[in-house]
Structure formats: structure tokens, C-alpha cells
Amino acid sequence: MAVSANRLELLQIADAVAREKSIPREIVLKSMEDALQKAARSRYGQETEVRAEIDPKTGVMRFSRLMLVVDQIENDATQILLADARKKNPAAQVGDWIAEALPPFEFGRIPAQSAKQVIVQKVREAERDRQYDEFKDRIGEIINGVVKRVEYGNVIVDLGKGEAIIRRDELIPREMFRPGDRVRAYVYDVRREQRGPQIFLSRTHPQFMAKLFAQEVPEIYDGIIEVKSVARDPGSRAKIAVVSRESSIDPVGACVGMRGSRVQAVVNELQGEKIDIIPWSIDAATFIVNALQPADVVKVVLDEDSNRIEVVVPDEQLSLAIGRRGQNVRLASQLTGWDIDIMTEAEESERRQKEFAERTAIFMNALDVDEVIGQLLASEGFRSVEELAFVDHAEVAAIEGFDEDTATEIQNRAHDFLRRQDEELDTKRKELGVADELKEVAGVTTEMLVKFGENDVKSVEDLAGCVPDDLIGWSERKDGETKKFPGYLEGMTISREDAEAMIMAARVKAGWVEAPPAAKEEEA
Helix, strand or coil, X not given: CCCCHHHHHHHHHHHHHHHHHCCCHHHHHXXXXXXXXXXXXXXXXXXXXXXXXXXXXXXXEEEEEEEEEECCCCCCCCEEEHHHHHHHCCCCCCCCEEEXXXXXXXXXXXXXXXXXXHHHHHHHHHHHHHHXXXXXXXXXXXXXXXEEEEECCEEEEECCCCEXXXXXXXXXXXXXXXXXXXXXXXXXXXXXXXXXEEEEEECCCHHHHHHHHHHHCXXXXXXXXXXXXXXXXXXXXXXXXXXXXXXXXXXXXXXXXXXXXXXXXXXXXXXXXXEXXXXXXXXXXXXXXXXXXXXXXXXXXXXXXCCEEEEEECHHHHHHHHXXXXXXXXXHHHHHCCEEEEEEHHHHHHHHHHHHHHXXXXXXXXXXXXXXXXXXXXXXXXXXXXXXXXCCHHHHHCCCCCCHHHXXXXXXXXXXXXXXXXXXXXXXXXXXXXXXXXXXXXXXXXXXXXXXXXXXXXXXXXXXXXXXXXXXXXXXXXXXXXXXXXXXXXXXXXXXXXXXXHHHHHHHHCCCXXXXXXXXXXXX
């Protein structure tokens, strides 16, 4: 069967649009069918159920009207009686659709314009879907492109099958691009928006440097060496922590390369950014000491509850450890995920002496003992009167110069002090209006009740409505700096798990939730 010129031209147009927009030919033909249906409705009536079909091989257009088979007609434009339907199809049943062929018609100017808009819109939607589907799976990859234009500091990049943007804050400082320049960047987000998929690129993202090392170091690409974490001050300095899965391969040496060739290739791409390659360690203290290179560390003290670490360095190494404008310690903190406090040996010694004097004074005032006994207790590592009161009796008696009677007398005085303190706190709690039933919540002490009252938590319902951050505080990290927000129980040694258990116990007592089965059995 010969194909007419008009029909052949229709198929050629569909093929050309499909190739140009990189979308399937079937989608283009479907959009043409939708456009023809809209034009046919304007000719035969909007209420008419018209279907248009284009043969993908011959380009022949067919129009048909669909009629619903019914027992009683309510709309004669879309419905047909069963008796009339069986004249056309003897097997017709109620609820079936009967297709009735319609004659071809000439398109007017307005229907043709309307059909064109439908085709353009459908093709544009298909193109956007294709772009989104292609790039949504490339998040986390490095992509190459050509700078198309620069708008208000933002760089628009032509990726061949779409456009991407590098915002001004995602560019390395003092980095300039002109139209036509080739650029490499990291795909960190792809969003589906009204004006089409938006592809966001970055050259300051920490993972951009990690991916560059994966391209330059075959061992990283093969998985023999793993990049554990990256911290960057874009355009100035960076730290990258690496570890080898094979003991025979040095991770730092592999990343540096022969005469520094591998690391230098990354430095050149990042506009001269200095890179410290740090060996990662499962031991947090060792890893933090490595991260503070090139400074030497004398001692570290870890506080795992608050995720802080105190680092002691020699007096002459302080400026080196902190770095220019705090850069070295800030990058080390980002790399390790720990908050790092740096002090010199002199400052650390002074602080220890101050803490020793404070603990000695606490024991002297609380237990009514002289300075020598207070210093003995402080030097044995006791930090509070509570610790002294509830420690094993033999441990106190074993202190040099103490006997059984002295240990008993000191612990009795400690218990008396705690009882008097508890009575004072309970009086203050009543003055603040804190309900008695709050004392019955598991884990709540009298000292906590006073702090609750000072923060307007005065009933079981008030405590049940809290979250752990309200009790123990929280930290927010911004621009490499950590800001601490205090909680109601600031200054008390309480973990997040304890805070969660306390709040859950209050919710059970308030009747908001049911007690878990384990708690019910324990209570029984």
C-alpha cells in the first residue's frame, strides 16, 4: 500500500522531533493523537467521546466516536440503546463501548493552532521527564559540561542533554568562568519543578574532592582504599581521612602518588587548595590526634557523652594546632565529628589545680573536715559527696591514713549532708509549685524537680510534653562552628537514654501511652 506524501511527512516530522528532543517516537505520535482528538471535539462537539489514531507504519489517521451501551438513554451524544448497538455488533452488552467511524474533516486555523499547542506542551513534558529520569540517578557523580552563560555570579552549564546551575556559593572563591569554558562539578541535587528539572552542581561540596581522588587513585575506585570523611575550607585547605582494606597498601602514600602526582592533580582542579591526607583509625583519640597534624599532641581526654575531646599540646605548638583563624582545629572537628577543645600544658595544669581545690572545698564544707582530709578525698578521685556516700565502705577505709571508724564517720556525715540538702531542695520545690506526683516518675530526683520548677515544668503532663533536647540541651553546627543550647537539667550528668526513659515514664503515668510489656511485668 502506497503512503501519500502528507502521511509520509507526518511520520517524518514525528521522527525528527523524537530525535531532536531525545524522546521515544511513540510519545510524539501519542501527543499528535491527543491534539487531533482535541481538534475533533471542537468539530463534533465537546461532549462527544472522540478517539483519534495514527498508524505508526502508514501515517493513516482514523477518527471514531465511542458510544456507551445502555438500557435507557440520558445523553444521546455519548450513549446508545442496546437494540441499536446490536444492529452494529450482535454481541454487544450493556456497559460495552461501541466505536463508530467518523469521516475526516478539514482543520481550520483555530483548531490547527490549538492542536499545535497540545503537541508542543506534550513534547515539552516528555522532554522534561526524560531529563529528570536521566539525571536523578546521577546524584553523587562528577559531571562535565560547558559554561553556557554567567548570571549574577551563577554559572549555567550545558550538559548536552540538559542545563545545570552552579550557584555562586557553590563555586570556589576567586574562581572565574567564561562562556565556552569546560567545567567539572559534583551533582548534589536534582529537583522536579514547574519549569522543568533543576540540576544543581557544586565545586565546594566535600564529596567533590572525594570523587576527584577516586578518579585519580585506582585503589579508591577499586575499593581497596576507602575515603572515610572529608572536611573542606574551599579554595584554602582541606583534610581527607583514608583507610586501606589491605595491610600491604599504604593509604596515604597511594593517595599522594609518585612524587605527589595524584594529589597534585586534585589540587590543580581545586584551584590550589592545600590537602592534608589523614590515616583513619577506629580509635577516636588516635584519629583526632592524626587529624590535628602537623601539630604534636601530648594528651587527650575524651567525653563520649557530650562528644567532646580535650587536647593538650605543648605551649609552642598552640598556634600550629589551632591554625590561621582556627582553620586547622575547625577542619579536624568537621573531619572527626567531635568538638575539640585545645589547651596548652600550662593551661591544663592550672585547670587541674583549680578543680582539685574546688573539690577539696566541697568536701571541707559538706563534711565539716579539715583541709588535709578534703585533699585526701579529692586526690583519691572522688568528685562529689554523693559518690563518697554510696561507694563501698572498704574503698573509703583503704585510703592511706584512714581506718574503719574514720571511714564510717565520713560516710555518715556524707549521708547527713545529702539528707539536709534534699530537705532544702524539697522546700524550694514546693515554693516553685511543682506537683508531688512528679516525684513518683521513675528517674526524677529532688534536684531535678527544682530545675523543672525553674523552667515551668510543674506537672506530670508538662514533663510528658517534653522531648529529650528540652532536658539535656542540643547542639547546632553551622559554618564549622558548634553552638550549644542548654537544657532544663544543664549541669547534671544525665544521658539522652535517661532523658527518654524519664519522659516515657511521665507519658505512661499521664495516661498518654500504655506501658511496654516489660515495664508492666517489672511493676507487677
